[in-house]
Amino acid sequence: MLKTRVITAIVLLAVFLPVTLFAPVGAFGALIAFVLVFAAWEWARLLKLNGAGPVVYALVAAVALVASTKLGVGVKPPRPLFQAAAVFWVLAGPFVLMRKPVLAHGAWRLFLFLAGIIVFVACWHALVAARIEGVPFVLSLLLVVWLADIGAYFAGKAFGKHKLAPAISPGKTWEGAAGGWLAVIVVAGVAVATHALAPTLYSDLVTRLGTPRAFVALTLLVAFSVVGDLFESMLKRQAGVKDSSGLLPGHGGVLDRIDALLPVLPLAMLLLG
Template sequence: MLKTRVITAIVLLAVFLPVTLFAPVAAFGALIGLVVLFAAWEWARLLKAGTAGSIVYAAVAAVAVAASTRLESTHSLYQAAGIFWLVAGPYVLVRKPTLAAGVWRAFLLAAGLVIFSACWHALVAARTVGVAFVLSLLLLVWLADIGAYFAGKAFGKHKLAPAISPGKTWEGAVGGWAAVMVVSVAALALHAFEPTLYSALAARLGLVRALFVLTVLVAFSVIGDLFESMTKRQAGVKDSSGLLPGHGGVLDRIDALLPVLPLAMLLLG
């Protein structure tokens, strides 16, 4: 399993790093569009849309992303996705409705078109600002995840959401937040690789409010992760798919990004 994970990670880095660092924004957008296409397919599968239905849904999502490029402003798109995560995200995690049936399935399939379109636009907009900016946005989620893993392993005692994801702890969540705070403050103090998400927030809001916003973004990265974990648990699967051997599916890799991306861009808009 470890060998498979490493090989997959190397292949992904070999594809994504050169495109992110050196390719034109259009090429980066095309690659992210492919990611969104597969993520939409997995979203529909978790909601039990069926084999044909999931393929059709992925095609519809691709059309929705393409159509959204004609919008004069993406603010409303970020706003709609942000409202979903601010309202529906916590509600679902607390009340735990059956997501793959009835009104909830129809709602989540419709919401997914907005969520994935907002995700695509946010990443492309971030890449337009600069490579350092888009990497700093991704780094926030990666740091929160890595910090949570190691802090949870070392200190985890109190379960965060035992009915949804038994492995996650409050200590891990705090460790992930601490990792983000340390790196953010260091980046701001050193003025490293600016403009970054951290420098942009500090310039717009001031240091204290910028750190508060980063705290909120870390919290929603956890919500995105737990939301996908709940859909998988209800669907009776361990991974969103087997597209990435050793890593699961595309959604397994971007679940925490889905709420963070539109919320971050909305706050900077």
């Protein structure tokens, strides 16, 4: 299992790293779109759409993504799209985690089919807009989620005692979440203090909001990275599966890799104005 996980990680890095660092924005956008179409397919499967339904849903997501490019990215990113995605995560995300409704049934299922299209399209626009700002910027944005996840893992292993959401994801703890938050704050602080690779998400937040409010903004982003992770965990638990799919051997599915990014990306774009 470890060997499979390592091989998959190496292949993913070999594909994504050169495209992110060196390819034109168009190639980067095409790769992200390709990934998100598979994420949409997994979303439909977790909502128990049968037969060819997940493929049709993925195609609808692809068409919506292409159509949305007319809204513009870069200089004038589609703010209403980011707002719609943010409203979903700020309102529906915590509500679902607290009340635990049955998601793959009735009105909730229909709502999540519609919301999913907005979430995936907003994710694409946010990443492309971030890439237009520069490689350091898009990497600093991704680092919020990566550091929160890595910090949570090690802090949870070392100090975890109090369960964060035992009915949804028994392995997560409050101590782990705090460790992930601390990792993000420390790296952001060092990046801003040393002006490393500026402009980054961290330097732009400080410039726009000031240091105290930038600190609050980063805390908000870390919190919603946890919300995204837990939301997908709940979808999987209700669907009776461990992973969103087997597309990435040793790592699960695409949604398993990007679940925390889905809320963080539109929120970060809105915080930056």
